Amino acid sequence: MAVFPNSCLPGCLLIFILLQLPKLDSARFDVIGPLEPILAMVGEDAELPCRLSPNVSAEGMELRWFREKVSPAVFVSREGREQEGEEMAEYRGRVSLVEDHIAEGSVAVRLQEVKASDDGEYRCFFRQDENYEEAIVHLKVAALGSGPHISMEVQDSGEIQLECTSVGWYPEPQVQWRTHKGEEFPSMSESRNPDEEGLFTVRASVIIRDTSMKNVSCCIRNLLLGQEKEVEISIP
Structure with missing residues (x-):
């Protein structure tokens, strides 16, 4: 059993207790996508949102939306700059980042002029240093045809x-x-x-x-x- 001098007993006990606590990684986070699929009409715009939990800032993180493969992606932002060279040709120029609430960890990509081929599953990926997580976003595309x-x-x-x-x-x-x-x-x-x-x-x-x-x-x-x-x- 450890013996502490009376003069340092309170401080030594505090240090001893802190040393026994598990280390907390403040950089850990989860990425959460929408619970329901996003519905978009052909020709209209659609937003594919994701958010961090806890609600920490996503500024400075690598943000990536992709489909079957991580690269090339639908949209990539690194250090606040879009990386067009890492994006799929069919999405280049049609996708932009919605970052009004990025300081609260909530971001989205806006997909312009939705096509039938945009229908399906997307993944949003957030990375900070060695920590990264992703979530799934489902986009359902619809078009109402001509009168028969x-x-x-x-x-x-x-x-x-x-x-x-x-x-x-x-x-x-x-x-x-x-x-x-x-x-x-x-x-x-x-x-x-x-x-x-x-x-x-x-x-x-x-x-x-x-x-x-x-x-x-x-x-x-x-x-x-x-x-x-x-x-x-x-x-x-």
């Missing part, structure tokens, strides 16, 4: 073929035919093909054999947005 158009062709047999077309949807939409009473029936054939921008062109066709059916509608629905577009045609 129905073309009609009368077959030699007297049957009527209807084809419903629409362009500019993302993600792949659902197609549904309806009678004038609201009863749903399936397509005979359907196709959904992406264009150069990744937006889907939809074609769906049916054969009408029931001569009592006077009106038919084609409904195209974006399940992500919970929105649809519909057109109706009269059967002669």
Whole structure:
């Protein structure tokens, strides 16, 4: 058992207690992303936020947003400067840092003119010296396509073929035919093909054999947005 002179007993005890405490690393932190996916419409801007816990300043840290690979990245900032040479060509010039609350550890990247190809998972990475952490941000991209158009062709047999077309949807939409009473029936054939921008062109066709059916509608629905577009045609 240690013996301390009476004159230094209080100070020596304090030093002894402090030496027994575990060392705390003040540089440790966690990175937290949004709990829910970020929803963005094609052509609009989107922000992908992340924050530090505890709420310490992120100034001077290396900040990196990336997808499957750490490099090249979507956006890189080191010592307060963007590192364009480390960024993917398809994002260069479209991404900027939102740093209004960087002193509180909250930052985001703003992605301009969102494309269908931007859909998916991102990771935000914060580094300070030898300490680093990352979090996941999910971006869901959506596009509401054009109003559908129905073309009609009368077959030699007297049957009527209807084809419903629409362009500019993302993600792949659902197609549904309806009678004038609201009863749903399936397509005979359907196709959904992406264009150069990744937006889907939809074609769906049916054969009408029931001569009592006077009106038919084609409904195209974006399940992500919970929105649809519909057109109706009269059967002669």
